[in-house]
Amino acid sequence: xxxxxxxxxxxxxxxxxxxxxxLETRPDVGFFEVHAENYMVAGGxxxxxxxxxxxxxPLSLHGVxxxxxxxxxxxxxxxxxxxxxxxxYEPASFSEHLAWSSHGDVFYNDLLPIAYDRATxxxxxxxxxxxxxxxGRTMLLENPSTYVEFSSSSMSEAAFLTEVARRTGxxxxxxxxxxxxxxxxxxxxxVSYIASLPLDAVGELHLAGFTRDTDASGAPLLIDSxxxxxxxxxxxxxAGVVSRxxxxxxxxxxxxxxxxxxxxxxxxxxxxNLMVVGDNCRSEPARGLEYVP
Amino acid sequence: MTAQxxxxxxRMAPSLLDPMLAVxxxxxxxxxxxxxxxxxxxxxxxxSSLIDAxxxxxxxxxxxxxxxxxxxxCASFVRxxxxxxxxxxxxxxxxxDFVAGFPPAASVPYLADVARLEWMRVWAYHAADAAPVGSAxxxxxxxxxxxxxxxxxxxxxxxxxFSSAFAAVAIWSAHQGIGDLADIDIHASDCAxxxxxxxxxxxxxxxxxxxxxxxxLQRGERLDAAIAAATALAADFDxxxxxxxxxxxxxVSALGPS
Numbered sequence: 320x321x322x323x324x325x326x327x328x329x330x331x332x333x334x335x336x337x338x339x340x341x342l343e344t345r346p347d348v349g350f351f352e353v354h355a356e357n358y359m360v361a362g363g364x365x366x367x368x369x370x371x372x373x374x375x376x377p378l379s380l381h382g383v384x385x386x387x388x389x390x391x392x393x394x395x396x397x398x399x400x401x402x403x404x405x406x407x408y409e410p411a412s413f414s415e416h417l418a419w420s421s422h423g424d425v426f427y428n429d430l431l432p433i434a435y436d437r438a439t440x441x442x443x444x445x446x447x448x449x450x451x452x453x454x455g456r457t458m459l460l461e462n463p464s465t466y467v468e469f470s471s472s473s474m475s476e477a478a479f480l481t482e483v484a485r486r487t488g489x490x491x492x493x494x495x496x497x498x499x500x501x502x503x504x505x506x507x508x509x510v511s512y513i514a515s516l517p518l519d520a521v522g523e524l525h526l527a528g529f530t531r532d533t534d535a536s537g538a539p540l541l542i543d544s545x546x547x548x549x550x551x552x553x554x555x556x557x558a559g560v561v562s563r564x565x566x567x568x569x570x571x572x573x574x575x576x577x578x579x580x581x582x583x584x585x586x587x588x589x590x591x592n593l594m595v596v597g598d599n600c601r602s603e604p605a606r607g608l609e610y611v612p
Numbered sequence: 613m614t615a616q617x618x619x620x621x622x623r624m625a626p627s628l629l630d631p632m633l634a635v636x637x638x639x640x641x642x643x644x645x646x647x648x649x650x651x652x653x654x655x656x657x658x659x660s661s662l663i664d665a666x667x668x669x670x671x672x673x674x675x676x677x678x679x680x681x682x683x684x685x686c687a688s689f690v691r692x693x694x695x696x697x698x699x700x701x702x703x704x705x706x707x708x709d710f711v712a713g714f715p716p717a718a719s720v721p722y723l724a725d726v727a728r729l730e731w732m733r734v735w736a737y738h739a740a741d742a743a744p745v746g747s748a749x750x751x752x753x754x755x756x757x758x759x760x761x762x763x764x765x766x767x768x769x770x771x772x773x774f775s776s777a778f779a780a781v782a783i784w785s786a787h788q789g790i791g792d793l794a795d796i797d798i799h800a801s802d803c804a805x806x807x808x809x810x811x812x813x814x815x816x817x818x819x820x821x822x823x824x825x826x827x828x829l830q831r832g833e834r835l836d837a838a839i840a841a842a843t844a845l846a847a848d849f850d851x852x853x854x855x856x857x858x859x860x861x862x863x864v865s866a867l868g869p870s
Contacts, residue, residue: 359699361769362741364811384698390619397698422625426695428665429657431628434620434638442619466650470638471617504650506642532653536645542653 322457322490323412323522325350325377325568327594329587332572338368340580345375348587350411352379352570358408359400373408379523379570380410384426387446387460388419388433398453405454412523412568414459414492415450417443417480434469435479447487459522460484461492464500464529464543476501477515490522495556496549496572500529500541509556518564526557526590527572546575549586557590561597569594627651628658629691662690662703669704669734672787673711673727677720685714701738704731722778722798729784729815732772732806736813739770744862750855753867761836765829766866767858770808773818773826777801781817809862816861821846822854 328349333341341351351372358365372378385397405413418430433439450458462480474482484491493516502509528547534540549557549571561567571586617623617638627633639647663686667674674682689710695703708731711717712724753763774781781802786793803823805816821842828838842849858864 356698356700360701360738363738363770363808365738366741367811386698388621390621400699419621421698422621424696425625426698427625427628427658428661428695428698428700429628429654431624431654432620434617439619466653467639467641467647469620469636470640534641534643534645535649536641536643538643538645540650540653 322459322520323379323568325379325411325523327566327568329569329571329590329594330377330379331583331587332570332574333369333372334573334577335365335368336577337580337583338364338372342368342371344580346580346584348376348584349591350377350379350568350570352381352572355380355382355401355404355413356384358404369408378408378410379412379414379568380404380408381570382413382415383430384420385415385446385450386419386421387415387443387450388417388431388439389421389446390419390442391422393446393449394421398450402454405456412459413454413456414461414523416461416463417483418463430463432463432465432467432469435472435474435476436469437473440474440479440482443483444486447483447489451487451489457489459490459492461494461525462497462501462516464494464497464504464541466504466540466542468505475515477512481515481517484517484520489520491516491520492523492525493518493521493560494525494527494572495560496525496527496529496553497543499550499553499556500543503539503541504534506538509552510559513556513560518560521560521564521567524557524560524567524569525572526553526569526586544575545572548582549589554589554593558593558597561594562600564597565601566594566598624651624654628655629694631655659687659690662695663687665700666690666704666707670707670727670730672730672784673723675787676723676726676783677717681716685711685717688714701734704734707731722776722780722783725776725778725780726784729774729776729780729804729806732774733813733815736770736772736806736808739768739808742766742768742865744768745859745864745867747856747859749864749867750852750859753855754852759836761834761839763835764866765835765838765864767826767829768807768863768865770806770813771826771830771863772806773803773823773830774806774815775801775803775820775823781815784815785817805863807861807863814861819846821849825849825854 326349330350333351333353416430498509526549527545530542530544532540569590623636635648641647666686693706708724708728711727717723779796779798779800779802781804782796785791803818805818824845825838825842828841
């Protein structure tokens with residue numbers, strides 16, 4: 320099965336405060352995305368509204384608690400809950416993060432960093448094999464926002480992701496905000512980072528906003544806070560990606576400080592306009608990733 | 613040289629909720645800056661996102677003690693009882709008991725009960741769906757030949773019975789703009805049924821015998837035992853009126869001979 324059958328359009332997150340607005344106004348977006356864990360409840364309004372929204376839109380199911388980068392074995396109960404959600408809502412895509420979030424039964428509610436070494440690569444690949452086998456579908460794996468690195472890492476993040484995609488056949492969820500955040504946080508070049516990924520495997524893009532902080536030496540430290548509009552630099556990287564890859568399912572991610580629905584829709588429209596431009600560029604001779612506004 | 617290091621989660625997890633613990637030895641930053649400052653991003657994400665989740669579940673508890681005290685209380689709770697599941701809708705079940713045993717909160721004796729009421733509201737919101745029986749079921753109950761006491765009666769999965777030695781329901785209601793805090797005798801005991809009707813969770817002030825009746829049914833006891841439990845508290849317990857009220861609230865999912 321394809322990793323994603325989402326339409327190559329912009330989508331937005333489905334937030335409880337927008338449930339009624341969405342159903343009443345039926346905004347013209349390509350899909351809605353939800354965090355799987357929020358819907359792992361027995362019944363009530365969340366299932367009621369997701370079921371209604373699903374009647375009218377494709378769904379992207381995005382997990383934040385599967386712990387693919389964890390040291391422990393995957394939680395079978397959690398996989399069972401995911402399988403149940405997938406059976407019930409038939410999402411066009413299931414995605415998770417290259418990160419860990421639980422250890423020794425404690426859930427930390429954060430996407431925590433891993434070392435890019437052989438042992439971790441083997442473990443991540445084993446976990447993804449299990450997930451894909453258990454869910455009977457190919458998943459998308461999201462590149463992380465990171466703040467620290469490990470001297471025990473023996474390969475780059477892009478090389479690690481490339482090897483995971485090659486070995487497991489999983490697709491990539493390319494989070495362009497995460498690319499920018501991580502590249503600023505580790506003094507890397509975002510365009511070369513993107514160019515070194517297996518771009519054929521990209522099944523979805525994420526766009527989001529970040530917060531600015533500084534590290535102990537005063538260097539910029541960007542925090543992946545999902546509480547602000549998409550930054551100009553991230554829009555530029557996005558335009559470069561779609562001019563190279565064409566239009567792709569693209570989520571505008573807001574999880575904190577969530578604005579009214581029209582503000583989310585305005586960002587989605589902007590993403591779709593850039594995708595149209597990107598598609599036009601693509602029919603011309605191949606270009607680099609550099610974005611020229 | 614570093615191939616023997618344990619996986620990152622094993623080395624990093626303890627330091628996330630305990631800032632006194634050392635930073636994992638192989639953390640580094642590209643510019644040589646102190647990685648502890650960068651690890652603090654994760655420490656803050658973990659603690660503040662879990663406190664935010666508790667603040668969403670217990671808004672009146674927060675209003676009662678103020679944001680600063682509430683967040684300190686939650687930080688203690690998160691460190692003592694971190695979530696054991698990635699399903700955060702389940703996080704907070706142990707919070708009311710923790711509050712009851714938290715010495716700095718002893719001067720607000722009703723705080724734990726208000727938190728318990730707020731937890732029941734979240735629980736009812738996400739409880740399983742079940743189709744309510746219509747009010748016609750009430751008539752069939754009294755016209756059938758079977759003994760009333762052995763009649764099956766199943767309450768909607770969202771129904772919770774709440775009782776407090778304090779005026780916790782009145783205090784919670786006043787924070788919703790219902791009633792006046794100034795008129796409340798905090799030592800007047802309070803009861804309520806919490807349930808989801810349609811898509812809305814409602815808090816219905818209730819008599820102690822109603823709570824006894826519901827708790828008996830939820831223990832799996834027969835209707836005659838539930839009636840006895842209620843009548844023991846109030847000789848004039850009116851079964852028909854209570855059943856009619858429960859049916860009106862869609863709170864009964866099975867009643868009468870099947």
